[in-house]
Amino acid sequence: MSGKKSGAIVALGAFMLKEVRHLFRDKQTLSILLLLPIAQLLLFGFAVRTDIHSVRVAVVAPSPDFVTADLRTRFENSGRFALLPPVPTYDSLTALFRSGSLDVGVVLEPELASRLQSGEPAHVLVVADAIDPNTGTTMQNYAGAVVRDWQRALGTNAGGIVVDTRMRMRFNPTLESVNLFVPGLIALILTMVTALMTAISLSREKERGTFEVLLVSPLRPWQIILGKVLPYLVLAMANVASVLLAALLVFHVPFRGSITLLLCASTLFSMVGLALGVLIAAVTSSQLAAMLLALGGTMLPNTLLSGLIFPISSMPVPLQIVTNIVPARWFIEIVRGIMLKGIGIAELWQNLVVLGVMLAVLLTAAIRKTNVRLA
């Protein structure tokens, strides 16, 4: 009795060893698996940013004088702006906007200073390139702040009530976008290593016919699948560890919560990915089809509909409902909660339950589909 059991474990071990050897021999896939996460981290850390700086601003001052010069100096001295040479008329702004050389234009009325002296209201127009709405709004806001300071210094609008709003940016005081992306990145990498790789590996065996050889061996189906899947689980956790380490050390992403909870959640999420991979391999007939389905059905939704890049709250409501079936959406919330907010099980238990349910459903479907093929 015990001989049989240990025999099964030995067989499983031998099988897993073969899987690992396979993985290491496929140099191309291996290098992509190791390099891609790092490349993504570098991209998301350095290139994919949302902080607004070096806003190119031009002042249109038909009658340049000390008042308009003061405004120009303010923009020049502000760290956020890059001041362009003076632009003569409002119309010349258009060409600059069109060629993408200008972000914000500040248009001053002619004879501004004399109007102020005679007590007539003077007009200033702040025009921002708003094809990117959020950036446009933010740039407008920044420019507006500079203009307001200028107004105050000139002593205009005196007697008006001064607004003194203290801002506090919680969970991400530096507004670093990398803090937002790293949790999503972990989800993406896990998906790639679990769902994608498992689907490819299993469908490759199917295509080659070696899967059937395995099936007629003493190995039971669950052992085969486990043997296939465990190396990728280990690889996935290794990737998570390395990405986290890099994020903490290189980008100083905060980590305010429990690492244990994060690891548990990562394991759960990885298992969901693995179940998905097995299911995909079971329902496709060629390696190419499996890859396409894995890319389109796991990687793509996990990038676009998970809240990684596009906030779910911004999407139209029907789409928001759809995002509920995207596993990464729940996982990213967990990771962001743990890393940035420092919350724990008390607030996140619902997410864990949802992931658990997804795992149960996918696993059942995967096993059933695989068995059907075998029987």
Place this chain on the structure above:
Amino acid sequence: MNVAHPNTTAGKAISANGLTRRFDSFVAVDHITFDVAAGEVFGFLGANGAGKTTAIRMLTGLLSPSDGQAMVGGFDVRSQTEQVRAHIGYMSQRFSLYDDLTVRENIRLYGGIYGLDDKAIKERGDAILQELAFTPSDKAMVASLPLGWKQKLAFSVALLHQPAVVFLDEPTGGVDPITRRQFWELIYHAAARGTTVFVTTHYLDEAEYCDRLSIMVDGKIGAIGTPSELKQQFAVTSLDDVFIRLVRATDAKGAA
């Protein structure tokens, strides 16, 4: 339909001299020297991994030699690859024709690539189909043809531009014995017309059909000659035994 032989070296259609190919430290083809007369049916045998495919790839200009020279159809494979290509035909077991094109479309494609004008393409295409007694429609997709017809058709298309030399890489793999026979009849017809046929095969009974043959072992030419010469040389009655003796001898040499 006789084939013109532009400047063959002393009447040799193919001649290799110390032809070598290395891949890093592994020597796939080790200084082989041999030649093939015009109009000969030359069998190129060897175990898997002995270097046959590499040798053929060098002779057809697909791979450049690490060492040595070779002339095909009178042209140097290294410095006159363009001319070599224009004067040879190639057919392999793995593929040859496009599965998703019709018979006629394939003929038209290869005819055009070899510079035949529309009239010649039509005429020769008709001739091929007639010679093959091609019963399926010429508008049929190649994918729908049985393997036997595919192979025979592929061979004929390889000869469409009347090359001086045609290289056949295991052309009859997976085909039934009757079709194999028919295929070899086609080969004889082509040789009778003056085309040199360079064929590799695993089937030793096919080797009997060749005018001369060589057997490659571990990158070198282990034996070369007519079938009867080889049987005499190894004092056996079948080429099978020649093969076994040769491989065993090399094994023994290696072990010694």
Place this chain on the structure above:
Amino acid sequence: MFRMLRILLQKEFLQIRRDKLILRMLLVMPILQLLILANAATFEVKTSNLWIVDQDHTPITRALVDKFTASGRFTVVGSSNILRPGDDALLDGSANAILVIPADFARTVERDRQMPLQLILNAENGSQAGVIQAYANEIVTRFAAERSLSNPVRVMRTGGVVMQRPMPTIEVRTQGKYNPTLDYKRFMIPGILVQLVTLIGTLMTALNIVREKEAGTLDQLNVTPLKPAVFIAAKLIPLWIIGLLEFSLGITVAVLLFHVPMLGSPIVLLVGATLYLLAALGVGLWVSTVSETQQQALFVTFSLLMVYILMSGLFTPIRAMPGWVKTVAQVNPLMHFIAFVRAVMLKGAGFADVWVQLAALGAIGVTILGLALTQYRKQAA
């Protein structure tokens, strides 16, 4: 040579037409993805959930809170006298902004002409937080301005007569150019379309050539006198044409279905697309030279494109990149093309305005194609 090209082109078009899988991919998938993506790809800040910590409870604070609600940008989800419940709401996600009004707010306004407030935002998403801050700022500033007008300050007393000297005022108006409705669709859809055309173009090219490699027909062609350049031209030209058609179809869908404005000239757009496809197909060609199987080609293409797309300004502005990264991004043809399409469609840019992008696209395209060709020749030898 041209005859050979013609013959090969015939073959390519025949094969493409007969390949059901490819046809489906080329036509159906991009449109499908465009429809889904166009709705998902937005950073628009809808209403924010606001928690009020009102420590004053005076008419003015109520008026201020009403202003927030009336703006349509904020929904009040709760209120309290102390900060803690609001903080909890931030932690569990039920609120993403807290407005704290201190205890002596009304008095400070009356006496010191100041409005002391505190705004606490969930800044996980820094860019969204910036926008919410801008909205809140706008509301409070306008509120303060209204209050100022209704109780103007007495500036001078001259011999018992209170006079109000006319104050110098500057009226500031703000305008968001090119996007009065601040709609994200017009900003994202051209970019999404470009990304899809790129994906299909590059992927198709790579898969197409690798398929011949896998089937062995590539070898067959290599032993013929066919020149590699002709072979490649025959492969690229049909996909080039198909890419242009797809792009045009996509633009039409964008304009008709999503009401993306088309202020510029379609001719300018097509010229840019033609140049851009050089680069896209060139990358596909390069991928085919380093892949032995279709699966490898798929994998490599996706990895490459991911890098390209993230550095293209599609999701995040190029402006936000640090200096050296911005320089690297200059060799990204996707970046130039997306900027080009946005400028032409949304700003009405003409050749004079975008010649820089066109030149960049041309240069990059020719370079990539050249490199890929060299790589192809090297591995064919």
